[in-house]
Amino acid sequence: MWRKVKAGALGFVMAVIIAAPTSAEGQPELDCDGGLVASLLQAVEDVRYRRSRLEDVLPAFDGAATRCPENPYALHYAVVAHLTRAQDLNAAKAGADAIMPEIEKAFSYSQAFWALPDRNRKYTVAKGDFPVEMGLSYSEQSDLRTNLISSLLDMHVRAGKTHPYLSAEEGPETCGDVQYQDVSAAGSWFTRNGRFGHVAVPFAERMASACEMTEQLSSTPNLARKSLANSQLSWARDIVEEDPDTARELVDKVKAYRDAILKSGESTNYSWRDFNARTLAIVEDALPQPVVVPTDTLDPLVSAGPVPAEDWFRATADDAQVMESMGRTMDAYAVARGSSGFYSVIGKMFGATVHVPDRKAACNLIYRAAAAYQQGSWRSAETADMEVPMSTIAWLENWEPAPATDSQ
Numbered sequence: 313m314w315r316k317v318k319a320g321a322l323g324f325v326m327a328v329i330i331a332a333p334t335s336a337e338g339q340p341e342l343d344c345d346g347g348l349v350a351s352l353l354q355a356v357e358d359v360r361y362r363r364s365r366l367e368d369v370l371p372a373f374d375g376a377a378t379r380c381p382e383n384p385y386a387l388h389y390a391v392v393a394h395l396t397r398a399q400d401l402n403a404a405k406a407g408a409d410a411i412m413p414e415i416e417k418a419f420s421y422s423q424a425f426w427a428l429p430d431r432n433r434k435y436t437v438a439k440g441d442f443p444v445e446m447g448l449s450y451s452e453q454s455d456l457r458t459n460l461i462s463s464l465l466d467m468h469v470r471a472g473k474t475h476p477y478l479s480a481e482e483g484p485e486t487c488g489d490v491q492y493q494d495v496s497a498a499g500s501w502f503t504r505n506g507r508f509g510h511v512a513v514p515f516a517e518r519m520a521s522a523c524e525m526t527e528q529l530s531s532t533p534n535l536a537r538k539s540l541a542n543s544q545l546s547w548a549r550d551i552v553e554e555d556p557d558t559a560r561e562l563v564d565k566v567k568a569y570r571d572a573i574l575k576s577g578e579s580t581n582y583s584w585r586d587f588n589a590r591t592l593a594i595v596e597d598a599l600p601q602p603v604v605v606p607t608d609t610l611d612p613l614v615s616a617g618p619v620p621a622e623d624w625f626r627a628t629a630d631d632a633q634v635m636e637s638m639g640r641t642m643d644a645y646a647v648a649r650g651s652s653g654f655y656s657v658i659g660k661m662f663g664a665t666v667h668v669p670d671r672k673a674a675c676n677l678i679y680r681a682a683a684a685y686q687q688g689s690w691r692s693a694e695t696a697d698m699e700v701p702m703s704t705i706a707w708l709e710n711w712e713p714a715p716a717t718d719s720q
Contacts, residue, residue: 344380349435349446352376352389366397377421384433387425388448391456394418395463408471415463419475422460425453426490454493461497465515469508478511483521492536494519499543509547513562516540525572529582534573538583541569545591552598560599566592605644607653613660616640624661624677625668631677638681639690646695654700658682662708671713679708 355372358364370393376383377390398414425431434447467473484491495516502512520540523533548562570592573583580586605616615621617637619629624637638661645653658678665674682705685691691698 344383344386346435346437346446348376348380348383349385350437352385353437353446356389356392366393366400369393370397374417377424381424382428384425384428384431384448385435385446387421387428388453388456390421391418391425391460394421395456395460398463408467408473412467412471412473415460415467416475418460419464419477422457426457426488426493454496457490457493458497458500461494462501465498465501465505465508465511469505469511478515480518483518485522487520487523487533487536489532491519491523492532492539495523495536495543496539499539502543502546506546506550509543509550513540513543513547516543529573534583537569538573541566542588545588545595548595549591552595556600559595563592563595563599603644605641605648607645607648607657609656613657613664614641616644621664625665625674634677635681635684636690638678639685642682642685643690643692643695646698647692651698651700654685654698655704658705658708672711675708675711679705679711682708 352373355369359366359369373386373390373393376386380386394414395418398411398418401411401414431453432447432450434445436443437446438444464475464478467475468478498512498516498519502509502516505512517540520536523536525537526533528534544562545566548559548566552559566588570584570588574581578584580589603614603616605614606612613621615624615637617633617640619633619637621637621641623629624634641661642654642657645657647653649656661678662675665671665678668674682700683702686700686702686705688696
């Protein structure tokens with residue numbers, strides 16, 4: 313892989329790819345082995361040393377990859393060429409609309425490359441008077457994939473150009489080298505772009521979704537899970553104060569990985585280092601302790617959110633915080649007792665409005681919180697699919713106190 317391409321070489325590659333020898337039947341004879349590799353390497357040298365321009369050689373690299381789709385060199389250097397062209401366009405401030413098509417072409421060739429049954433095939437290439445066996449090292453393959461995934465992520469967060477590979481909802485069906493590479497690439501990108509854990513980690517989680525843990529610590533699935541756990545832990549550390557709920561979910565995932573990778577009696581190993589354990593402890597210590605909410609019928613009303621229940625109707629706290637406190641309290645009851653718990657806490661909340669100066673406004677606040685909860689706000693995993701019919705809370709929206717009766 314050339315380090316930073318500034319130009320391209322057309323002649324030698326075109327001679328091999330386009331002006332191929334003709335067989336007796338009149339069909340072009342393809343050299344998809346050592347001859348093609350030699351021509352590609354020569355073109356790369358010409359590009360590297362600025363003997364010709366990259367944009368001139370792009371059609372030749374495309375032609376090589378199209379006509380010899382089983383040759384890893386052809387696919388590899390098609391990725392290199394288009395990704396480098398994208399970098400050049402970016403340096404020239406060409407704009408996202410010009411850059412993204414080059415990255416998309418690079419990605420399509422990369423997908424074909426990683427689908428090859430033998431990416432490590434060697435080819436005999438003439439070097440002067442001596443034949444030399446040439447092959448792509450794993451580091452070349454890995455570094456190029458990392459650069460490509462980083463480019464996709466950069467275009468997503470900085471230019472608003474989202475490739476379907478990033479936005480897809482379904483994960484891969486298998487766990488192989490490319491899935492590990494993508495999880496690792498997302499982690500490396502996140503290390504350099506710490507504000508975007510919400511982009512990198514969900515993508516890495518989806519890429520690792522087919523990677524089931526094995527007994528062998530160095531297996532590809534385990535390496536993917538290790539890289540993912542590191543990213544999850546880093547993101548949890550970053551957001552523990554601003555988003556403790558998400559941080560707690562990440563901590564639970566990391567702990568599940570830790571428990572799966574450690575053998576009986578181990579506290580650390582190759583896949584779970586002292587640093588991981590210390591970071592996890594720091595994050596857990598920073599998490600707010602969960603509020604224990606008593607949910608029996610005769611228990612007093614206790615808030616599971618930031619505003620105490622006795623302050624809900626005093627107009628001393630922001631409505632949004634009060635509604636969040638109500639919603640989290642509703643969820644605590646629903647987790648403990650199901651839908652009957654939800655109905656029970658609504659009754660307790662209504663009862664708490666008896667001595668409120670503006671009881672109608674208080675009921676409307678309960679209604680708004682309950683409606684938001686009905687639509688999915690403040691739900692936990694246990695209650696995510698619980699149905700809360702609107703008819704059960706509709707009466708709160710327009711509740712009116714009974715008219716006073718004149719005493720005789």
